Amino acid sequence: MTVTVYVPRDSAALSVGADLVAEAIAAHAAATKQSVRIVRNGSRGMLWLEPLVEVETATGRIAYGPVQAEDVKALFDSGFLHGQPHALCHGKTESIPYFQKQTRLVFARIGVIDPLDTAAYQAHGGLIGLQKALALAPMAIVDEVIASGLRGRGGAGFPAGIKWKTTLGVNDSQKYIACNADEGDSGTFSDRMGIEGDPYALLEGMAIAGIAVGATQGYIYLRSEYPDAKAVLLEAIARARASGWLGSNVLGSGKSFDVHVRIGAGAYICGEETAMLESLEGKRGVVRSKPPLPAISGLWGKPTVVNNVMTLMSVPWILAHGGAAYAAHGIGRSKGTLPFQLAGNIQRGGLVEVPFGCTLNQLIHDFGGGTASGRKVRAVQVGGPLGAYLPASKLDLPLDYETFAQAGGMVGHGGIVVFDDTVDMAEQARYAMEFCKIESCGKCTPCRIGSTRGVEVVDRIRSGDRREESTALLRDLCSTMTHASLCAMGGLTPMPVLSALDHFPEDFRKG
Amino acid sequence: MQPSAHSGLAVAATPAQLAVVDAALARLRDLPGALLPIFHAIQDELGFVPTDSLPRIAEALNLSRAEVHGVLTFYHDFRTSPPAPTVVKLCRAEACQAVGCRSLEAHLHQAHGAAMGSTTHCGALTLEPVYCLGNCALGPSALVDGKLVARLTTQRLDAIVAAAKQKAAAPGGRS
Incomplete structure (x- = not known):
């Protein structure tokens, strides 16, 4: 009997040796003449257990991790293909408290299926949202998103449905859906995991958005720092086109929607929506003044819905289950x-x-x-x-x-x-200013010059040079940046700086 | 904004390199917003974008040379001179700071002579900064020739430098 073994292909798992583990399992199974089918799934998100290998058994999927290639022989010897105990065994994956205590709506499929398997996608609830949307009037789709209360997951938290309504209300022969996949914030990786683990859900969400507002073209702006996500996404788009999920006749509806990928080039500021639009147009990623709102005049001056990956990936669930079901959480x-x-x-x-x-x-x-x-x-x-x-x-x-x-x-x-408790918060405050200096687009003065002066002032405080005066100056500079910057880059850089100063003042008095 | 990591003396492009540029232009010039895809295509092939190819890119896209130069130098990813055979992009961002990436950066500088944006004394490895690779639960992280590696230590970095030296010494190591 063939046993199904799951070894993640998520880049976090790859970074700790998942490919070597998959090869070792295949080699050992072949050498011992055991029939094994290896599925490269997304990650369950329990990253400290990666590579997390799962074995399909009659009672469910059994988890082993973190598995290294050299553990594979011992796992076979202890009967892991039948879900037998081993020091690395965690029992049923879905009974691990870390996993069990979650409410997985957007991540329901991630780590469960092969992310590129179109049949598995449909077997696990994929395309239901898009099918429902195709049967609705555009405003009814938007109303469902408004009812869900879904807010922009990129950080600003603007109600997604209101944005869509604005674009729907503009009369234009060409509109766009622009997906912001420039996930530049340190400490964040949900967009990456989403794209690598369930790319069709993103494409489905974009198609629903396109059908809702009357856009026929979608662009995904993916950061260059995610080469594995790029590979998955390009393959997913090719397969979605081949399956008739994208293209000139979406699911046989006669409606047209297609998706293109553009790769960023290492500029954090391109996560800001207007800088991203500039970059998509092939220009320097310089922030635009608002108004006009991108929803009215965005990509190439056309009405454009700009949404984050997680926002768009939430949409299929909302359409499939109803806005009210989402808003109940x-x-x-x-x-x-x-x-x-x-x-x-x-x-x-x-x-x-x-x-x-x-x-x-x-x-x-x-x-x-x-x-x-x-x-x-x-x-x-x-x-x-x-x-x-x-x-x-x-x-x-x-x-x-x-x-x-x-x-x-x-x-x-x-x-x-x-x-x-080994962190030096004055060093973190300095870094916040340094990062702004490196990544500022340079359009507005408070951000461009303020960040450079900010690094200098923090250095003076740390070296004890006129500490009281310098601290007052830093606060004054932060106030200018907060209130006079064009976008969140300069406007919010003071947030880590001032919170470090307010909550950890002792770190600024050393030296 | 900071200048690109490799803003050293421009290297004159060879005819073969210009042929790569022309091929990229022929393939991509009609894309909407073609300039970034063209730069990526050239750098993927050559490891950098030769500055003396900018006039022909400008002409093909009907842009001014200033615009093309402006875009090239805005983005941290694009180089204007060739990197070493191995490129390490070491994450400098907060999640990796919380698990010691600053000491890794210092180690590469002190033990191997590679400050951020420069090449090791041995010439085998170019070190570039990157701000988040989305592997923030398993840091410190880096991309080594495009491959994501996690939980870096000074020992593992030494091994990466040693492997880079071998690669550079191997026939064809220096393209």
């Missing part, structure tokens, strides 16, 4: 789930999709198991390099957009980076 004005990403100095790093409203403590301690170093958590940065550094005393805040904004932070794209 979450708290306040933060509806649905967010795939949080546990990163940095953390024992059990990975992806945790839960409804809005859980706390950082739950994520970092209950899911994450505290720091990898075993030392005390001292600071947590939420929402990428422009997000606030929170002290250990503030980890009981419920994670939703409004609560975090009130506390002087932001949920952003859901990245959570943990630091232990």
